[in-house]
Amino acid sequence: MFRTHTCGELRISDVNSQVTLSGWVQRSRKMGGMTFIDLRDRYGITQLVFNEEVNAELCEQANKLGREFVIQVIGTVNERFSKNSNIPTGDIEIIVSELNVLNVATTPPFTIEENTDGGDDIRMKYRYLDLRRSNVRSNLELRHKMTIEVRKYLDEQGFIEVETPVLVGSTPEGARDFVVPSRMNPGQFYALPQSPQTLKQLLMVAGFDRYFQIAKCFRDEDLRADRQPEFTQIDCEMSFVEQEDIITTFEGMAKHLFKTLRGVELTEPFVRMPWSDAMKYYGSDKPDLRFDMKFVELMDIMKGHGFPVFDSAAYIGGICAEGAASYTRKQLDALTEYVKRPQIGAKGMVYARIEADGTVKSSVDKFYTQEILQQMKEAFGAKPGDLILILSGDDAMKTRKQLCELRLEMGKQLGLRDKNKFACLWVVDFPMFEWSEEEGRLMAMHHPFTHPKDEDIHLLDSDPAAVRADAYDMVVNGVEVGGGSIRIHDSQLQAKMFEILGFTPEKAQEQFGFLMNAFKFGAPPHGGLAYGLDRWVSLFAGLDSIRDCIAFPKNNSGRDVMLDAPAALDPSQLDELNLIVDIKE
Numbered sequence: 095m096f097r098t099h100t101c102g103e104l105r106i107s108d109v110n111s112q113v114t115l116s117g118w119v120q121r122s123r124k125m126g127g128m129t130f131i132d133l134r135d136r137y138g139i140t141q142l143v144f145n146e147e148v149n150a151e152l153c154e155q156a157n158k159l160g161r162e163f164v165i166q167v168i169g170t171v172n173e174r175f176s177k178n179s180n181i182p183t184g185d186i187e188i189i190v191s192e193l194n195v196l197n198v199a200t201t202p203p204f205t206i207e208e209n210t211d212g213g214d215d216i217r218m219k220y221r222y223l224d225l226r227r228s229n230v231r232s233n234l235e236l237r238h239k240m241t242i243e244v245r246k247y248l249d250e251q252g253f254i255e256v257e258t259p260v261l262v263g264s265t266p267e268g269a270r271d272f273v274v275p276s277r278m279n280p281g282q283f284y285a286l287p288q289s290p291q292t293l294k295q296l297l298m299v300a301g302f303d304r305y306f307q308i309a310k311c312f313r314d315e316d317l318r319a320d321r322q323p324e325f326t327q328i329d330c331e332m333s334f335v336e337q338e339d340i341i342t343t344f345e346g347m348a349k350h351l352f353k354t355l356r357g358v359e360l361t362e363p364f365v366r367m368p369w370s371d372a373m374k375y376y377g378s379d380k381p382d383l384r385f386d387m388k389f390v391e392l393m394d395i396m397k398g399h400g401f402p403v404f405d406s407a408a409y410i411g412g413i414c415a416e417g418a419a420s421y422t423r424k425q426l427d428a429l430t431e432y433v434k435r436p437q438i439g440a441k442g443m444v445y446a447r448i449e450a451d452g453t454v455k456s457s458v459d460k461f462y463t464q465e466i467l468q469q470m471k472e473a474f475g476a477k478p479g480d481l482i483l484i485l486s487g488d489d490a491m492k493t494r495k496q497l498c499e500l501r502l503e504m505g506k507q508l509g510l511r512d513k514n515k516f517a518c519l520w521v522v523d524f525p526m527f528e529w530s531e532e533e534g535r536l537m538a539m540h541h542p543f544t545h546p547k548d549e550d551i552h553l554l555d556s557d558p559a560a561v562r563a564d565a566y567d568m569v570v571n572g573v574e575v576g577g578g579s580i581r582i583h584d585s586q587l588q589a590k591m592f593e594i595l596g597f598t599p600e601k602a603q604e605q606f607g608f609l610m611n612a613f614k615f616g617a618p619p620h621g622g623l624a625y626g627l628d629r630w631v632s633l634f635a636g637l638d639s640i641r642d643c644i645a646f647p648k649n650n651s652g653r654d655v656m657l658d659a660p661a662a663l664d665p666s667q668l669d670e671l672n673l674i675v676d677i678k679e
């Protein structure tokens with residue numbers, strides 16, 4: 095056999111045992127007549143010992159081993175003289191009596207260690223080597239455990255796992271599709287699913303009642319840290335439910351995951367926050383509530399006192415950073431430059447320190463009396479030692495988003511965004527529609543199958559922009575980990591929704607006729623939610639990006655640099671698919 099034990103298994107109780115281990119050479123150290131090798135496999139590291147005085151030939155053989163050679167050793171477990179408390183096997187070592195080289199290895203382009211010397215590009219090119227690193231591997235082990243716990247929880251709640259197709263029809267209402275040409279149907283295309291949305295609704299029409307799927311989804315979008323062209327959803331749907339039923343079920347699942355995977359017991363109900371409040375007080379529909387710094391609007395206090403920037407503004411608002419009055423002018427100038435960066439877009443920043451005696455010292459002192467500045471201080475409830483930071487602009491929504499970025503940066507600088515602290519909430523009562531300048535029409539904020547709140551349905555004809563949706567997002571530490579809605583189950587209401595979104599009856603029938611026709615055969619009230627598996631894993635692993643919890647991710651350009659994909663097709667393949675490639679400038 096290749097091994098009797100793994101490299102993470104042996105302990106002090108195994109001393110004097112004869113064992114066989116196999117794995118990769120992590121590192122080699124020669125000290126006098128002794129050679130020490132760290133042998134690594136998926137389970138851990140065990141130290142091997144070769145003694146020149148006992149077996150010179152064997153020791154010489156060990157000295158020829160390179161990094162990442164695949165070897166097998168037979169030997170005796172011995173108690174280490176110099177123990178290593180940083181690894182589970184640190185109390186023992188193997189006195190090697192036999193060494194077999196199973197495969198030689200080229201020296202890898204970066205060190206296979208937790209703190210590697212490899213940059214992102216080279217690690218992605220040799221991802222199979224990167225996956226040997228214990229910290230990357232542990233992320234995938236966490237992902238594995240999470241999928242097991244998800245299936246366990248949902249099975250106990252009566253859900254059934256159903257696989258839906260990966261080759262579906264294109265649905266242009268939303269993100270861009272990845273399309274797949276059909277050889278057997280020339281000139282026609284499948285699309286890869288952005289989500290199993292309509293299919294899981296059809297399962298509700300079919301009477302499955304509680305469905306889930308750990309589903310691969312695809313969106314041809316610009317990438318960022320929490321987004322990949324292909325990603326994995328924990329996709330769920332339930333029949334005969336209202337919003338409260340779904341929130342209760344999936345809040346329960348979140349608490350189950352926190353307890354089983356992180357050892358965190360969350361006993362209190364998650365905060366519920368209307369979308370309008372999230373935007374008003376945090377400038378984001380996914381606010382990070384690990385720290386305070388709620389926005390305070392200052393229009394009534396700061397406008398009309400001769401400071402042109404504020405006097406012409408449509409919105410003036412600020413945050414109070416507790417204990418940050420010690421910020422130097424250099425630090426404040428750096429913050430000003432931060433908010434003026436093109437991706438944020440503020441024109442400047444005003445600051446005010448609360449001095450030890452309670453007076454306010456501001457960067458715009460000459461425009462405001464101490465009485466006005468005291469009113470501003472009271473609006474924030476600020477205390478001596480606090481720092482107030484203010485932004486203004488001619489677009490309230492845009493300025494709040496800029497203030498949101500400033501708030502998050504201050505939270506980071508003050509150490510308030512602790513990755514081991516979790517703040518969970520539900521953002522509810524989203525607008526049903528949002529205006530698209532590009533399209534010149536209303537678009538569904540979530541998707542066109544979302545049910546409007548019953549009390550707002552009468553506004554669909556007179557003021558659709560004011561209609562709120564039965565939609566909800568779960569947010570943890572400023573990250574949207576999942577979201578969903580109650581769905582429309584009435585074909586007439588669904589037709590009305592398509593009309594508001596600019597679909598002609600013919601277009602709606604062409605794209606979604608299968609769903610509207612299914613509703614006519616008795617669709618139950620239903621709703622659901624989809625969690626982002628990649629986001630949950632990265633959150634629990636304390637990662638800033640989802641890439642390191644995906645085995646083979648794409649880079650920021652959507653490329654797999656290891657497989658060199660996407661790539662051009664051979665002309666014979668294009669002919670078979672009846673395709674001509676004409677790349678536009």
